[in-house]
Amino acid sequence: MLRQSIRAAGLKVTAPRVAVLEVLQHNPHSSAEQVFTKVQDILSGSSTQAVYGILAAFTSAGLARRFDPAGHPALFESRVEDHHHLVCVCCGAVQDVDCVIGEAPCLTPSDSSGFAIFGAEVTFNGLCRPCQNQAETGPAE
Ligand SMILES: [Zn+2]
Ligand SMILES: [Zn+2]
Structure with missing residues (x-):
């Protein structure tokens, strides 16, 4: 294989x-x-x-x-099909997200400036579950 x-x-x-x-x-x-x-x-x-x-x-x-997640080293994966990423801005955890539409590009820019668009890559920045929990309980004293 x-x-x-x-x-x-x-x-x-x-x-x-x-x-x-x-x-x-x-x-x-x-x-x-x-x-x-x-x-x-x-x-x-x-x-x-x-x-x-x-x-x-x-x-x-x-x-x-x-x-290339912001603030973290470049990451590599063998899944090359169109998909998106959820990135935790705190610990750098990454999760795959499938395309909502299922075919590329799954979103179109408000202005394509004449480009022929064949793909889109979205990074959703947020806090992962463990980091949210930590933020709620506050730092240990
Ligand atoms: Zn996190
Ligand atoms: Zn991925």
Whole structure:
């Protein structure tokens, strides 16, 4: 499965690429650092540089999606179909949200400035449940 998707994206199948894709599938919304740490469990001796390079190649080949939450490092995921994100501004927790309409783009700008729009990515900023609870009870004294 992993090898097939890598080949289908037009990339050569290598052990580090398979490892990175496997990590992404099991750990959506991982930063490059987190991917690197997990890849090392599968494949010792890989370098941070190699992992960064693979993530960049995957992103441009459409195998992975890069997502940049404000104030947090870029996150990567193997779910590339149109979907949105809920981001906790406090702890950085990320949740996927499906498109309401089901086909891209699921929302249209008030002025497209002549652009042909084929996708939209929305980030909903808020507070996750644990952070809300913490805000209600206040900091421990
Ligand atoms: Zn939170
Ligand atoms: Zn996502």
